[in-house]
Amino acid sequence: MANFYRDNNDLKFHLHHPLMKKVVSLKEKDFSESSEFDYAPLDFEDAVDNYDKVLEIVGDICANIIAPNAESVDSEGPQLIKNEVKYARGTAENHEALTKAGLIGMSLPRKYNGLNFPMVPYVMAAELVSRADAGFANIWGLQDCAETIHEFGSDELKEEFLPRFNKGATAAMDLTEPDAGSDLQAVQLKATYDSNRGTWLLNGVKRFITNGDADISLVLARSEEGTLDGRGLSLFVYDRKHKSVIIRRIENKLGIKGSPTCELVFRDAPAKLVGERKFGLIKYVMSLMNSARLGVAAQSVGIAEAAFREAEKYAAERIQFGKPVIEFPAVYEMLRNMKVKIQAHRSLLYETSRFVDIYKSYNHLSEERKLEKEERNEMKKYQRLADVYTPLLKLTASEYSNQVAYDALQVHGGAGFMKDFPIERIYRDARITSIYEGTSQLQVVAAIRGVTSGLYLEHIRGVYEKMKIRPDMEYLHSMLVGMTSEYEKCVQSVLDVKENEYTDFHARRLVEMAGNIIMGYLLLEDTVRDEHYGHSAGIFIRKAYSENRERAEFINNFELKDLGIFKY
Amino acid sequence: MKKFNIVVLAKQVPDTRNVGKDAMKADGTVNRGALPAIFNPEDLHALEQALRIKDKYPDAIVTIMTMGPARAAEIIREGLYRGADRGYLLTDRKFAGSDTLATSYVLALGIKQLFPVDIVIAGRQAIDGDTAQVGPQVADKLNLPQVTYAEEVLSMEKGKIIVKRRLERGVETVEAPMPVVLTVHSSAPACRSRNARLLMKYKHAKSVSELQEMSEDYIQLQKDRPYLLIEEWGASNISADTENLGLSGSPTKVRKIENVVFKAKESKVLSSDDEDINGLIKELIENHTIG
Numbered sequence: 001m002a003n004f005y006r007d008n009n010d011l012k013f014h015l016h017h018p019l020m021k022k023v024v025s026l027k028e029k030d031f032s033e034s035s036e037f038d039y040a041p042l043d044f045e046d047a048v049d050n051y052d053k054v055l056e057i058v059g060d061i062c063a064n065i066i067a068p069n070a071e072s073v074d075s076e077g078p079q080l081i082k083n084e085v086k087y088a089r090g091t092a093e094n095h096e097a098l099t100k101a102g103l104i105g106m107s108l109p110r111k112y113n114g115l116n117f118p119m120v121p122y123v124m125a126a127e128l129v130s131r132a133d134a135g136f137a138n139i140w141g142l143q144d145c146a147e148t149i150h151e152f153g154s155d156e157l158k159e160e161f162l163p164r165f166n167k168g169a170t171a172a173m174d175l176t177e178p179d180a181g182s183d184l185q186a187v188q189l190k191a192t193y194d195s196n197r198g199t200w201l202l203n204g205v206k207r208f209i210t211n212g213d214a215d216i217s218l219v220l221a222r223s224e225e226g227t228l229d230g231r232g233l234s235l236f237v238y239d240r241k242h243k244s245v246i247i248r249r250i251e252n253k254l255g256i257k258g259s260p261t262c263e264l265v266f267r268d269a270p271a272k273l274v275g276e277r278k279f280g281l282i283k284y285v286m287s288l289m290n291s292a293r294l295g296v297a298a299q300s301v302g303i304a305e306a307a308f309r310e311a312e313k314y315a316a317e318r319i320q321f322g323k324p325v326i327e328f329p330a331v332y333e334m335l336r337n338m339k340v341k342i343q344a345h346r347s348l349l350y351e352t353s354r355f356v357d358i359y360k361s362y363n364h365l366s367e368e369r370k371l372e373k374e375e376r377n378e379m380k381k382y383q384r385l386a387d388v389y390t391p392l393l394k395l396t397a398s399e400y401s402n403q404v405a406y407d408a409l410q411v412h413g414g415a416g417f418m419k420d421f422p423i424e425r426i427y428r429d430a431r432i433t434s435i436y437e438g439t440s441q442l443q444v445v446a447a448i449r450g451v452t453s454g455l456y457l458e459h460i461r462g463v464y465e466k467m468k469i470r471p472d473m474e475y476l477h478s479m480l481v482g483m484t485s486e487y488e489k490c491v492q493s494v495l496d497v498k499e500n501e502y503t504d505f506h507a508r509r510l511v512e513m514a515g516n517i518i519m520g521y522l523l524l525e526d527t528v529r530d531e532h533y534g535h536s537a538g539i540f541i542r543k544a545y546s547e548n549r550e551r552a553e554f555i556n557n558f559e560l561k562d563l564g565i566f567k568y
Numbered sequence: 569m570k571k572f573n574i575v576v577l578a579k580q581v582p583d584t585r586n587v588g589k590d591a592m593k594a595d596g597t598v599n600r601g602a603l604p605a606i607f608n609p610e611d612l613h614a615l616e617q618a619l620r621i622k623d624k625y626p627d628a629i630v631t632i633m634t635m636g637p638a639r640a641a642e643i644i645r646e647g648l649y650r651g652a653d654r655g656y657l658l659t660d661r662k663f664a665g666s667d668t669l670a671t672s673y674v675l676a677l678g679i680k681q682l683f684p685v686d687i688v689i690a691g692r693q694a695i696d697g698d699t700a701q702v703g704p705q706v707a708d709k710l711n712l713p714q715v716t717y718a719e720e721v722l723s724m725e726k727g728k729i730i731v732k733r734r735l736e737r738g739v740e741t742v743e744a745p746m747p748v749v750l751t752v753h754s755s756a757p758a759c760r761s762r763n764a765r766l767l768m769k770y771k772h773a774k775s776v777s778e779l780q781e782m783s784e785d786y787i788q789l790q791k792d793r794p795y796l797l798i799e800e801w802g803a804s805n806i807s808a809d810t811e812n813l814g815l816s817g818s819p820t821k822v823r824k825i826e827n828v829v830f831k832a833k834e835s836k837v838l839s840s841d842d843e844d845i846n847g848l849i850k851e852l853i854e855n856h857t858i859g
Contacts, residue, residue: 038769038793038795039765039766039768039769040768041768042789049771050767050768050771053767053768053771054764054767054768057761057762057763057764057767060761060762061761097760097761100760100761100763101760101761101762101763101764102763102764102765102766103764106764115764115765115768
């Protein structure tokens, strides 16, 4: 039987990364729960075996239920009936299958009926679901909201909401408003405390809310009257049972049509405060957004994988000029580049997931006991890395996902433009990835800190450059060393101008240069454990080398006054 | 709430759906080594029916029972991953070479050990033998009513079960007194997936034979967690009469097995003209291929 996990060796490969030992033992608190829960792992090997076997279930459901439903879900879409969102038939079937398989609340602790999975296998599941149906991946992926409640909510809030996820409760994060998109500081939806009823009441409008009619919604609202910026915002949890939200409409979108995007009107909607007042945006939503960005990166890689497979299959079957088109250089180069891009991003995706895993585990641990100094330092180190890797990953993975989908459709020729092949849906679905959860342009704003603070450079030189590599990969290693010096010079020349706008102008170029170097090293690292990655490393690094040269040339031939010719 | 006792009969079979070149041996018998061993597909549909009853009546006990060699413990584990409560593996060298009569004899005796049982559910037939005889024979040996080709259990009240049957030209709804034996058709809903938590809980479930090859740590784990032991029953556990077992209990004798390869003998080339298409449709209706 088809299985999206078993047919992709990359996933199992990343599941066995050397750093997983640390990730797993932190998450499992040295396997102390096996006496309390009959499904907790006994040791490291048992835990990884659990991930492997559970991912096989995910791969099975993806290949045999979700993917076959994707076309009808895309054409049917959700409907708004009597102020309730009714999912397409296939969406409901997908959700039920995953719920019955116990795959909602994967990262939650066992005491809330979760699986206590680290981010790495959870992100793998997200990648698999996205490959099957990117639109559905949003509905499934919003279980991230559980993690936010778990991280910041009171015990009472956790008891009330968390156990519901495993039973199939759906979730939404209600942030965007008509006048607060990228600029969430402008959120206006009002939260007022009603002392008679003893509850917070929400009033206002939210727009572009994915899965807006969810059972459990996290809502960003202005709780401090008279404030204008992010410091007046708090995070609330709204339970659908109150029926105090009007769904104005479901948006008609270009892609991910199975995922209902709603406009909502809150009318005296009772809600509970998550954590403390005023920390809504500056702390909780920032954390939620980071998980969501990791989710979009997983979605991007999943979409690219789906697109690549469609293209490869078509190119092998389509005969023109007497042979399969895959035999023509113009086509095989495209296909090979797609595969290489996907593998590079997959390596970056799981590297980032590991960083997130380690700091989050320390964070949870710090609530139970005081961390040792060494542990605190590690937590800080990985948190800083996660903070600059997440936007870098989201930026490049979503952009590449679009490129892969574009090229995959191109390989289909005219047939790809028709509704007859899945590629047109995949192409449409890819488009949102570089827009939501922060546009690519905003990811650059976050990622540039990794450039200006020197953190990327520090990690490249301090860790990747010193890695043990295969002797036959030495030439690629020296290319990367050269690229690193070139990057360093470019960064310096931009910072020397001492003008923020100038840095902003070149920011994306610099971030992407760093990304290329990092992904190059990660692929090189992969070859140590499996020589098969040598192929991809060779292609990727040579391509990245020329891309970085181009960016460096541009920066080197640019002066502050040249900004003027671009300006409006 | 009624605590229904449900037994699901399942068989481990070679996967004959993906047959490669070496699927058959030169002597015409199935080369079991070349084909992966799987849960017989229609038995999975049977398991789903049992689990649906359990969804409705959570106190119900679903027991999965299989007869086969030691490696058939895999079938029991698979059942546990999907929601069965326990399993029994009927295994004994004396069972080897059983035809449907000897198999149903053993299964019926196994089921008797679990009496009182309310419902026995089996797949309609196994993909290796395609006889569809074992379910009905078990019913006969237990002296229970049987409903074959079952597609859906509509209700179970006051000692009566109402079942929808899928027949060649329609659907029939029948009522039967319980206890009852059902055999389930492949048109019934597919079995749910494995459940993540159950999988992690039961992946260490082992039969006594399997445990013999395990480390002491592993054996200790089984002692600490008794639910991990898959019980094995041999001929003596079910008080079987040796005469009725294995080859001596199997009147079916296979005279010859032929490997049939379909070949097209004649072919026609048709154009997409209306005339050609109409002609083809007429011909297909006349020879009853369609219509």
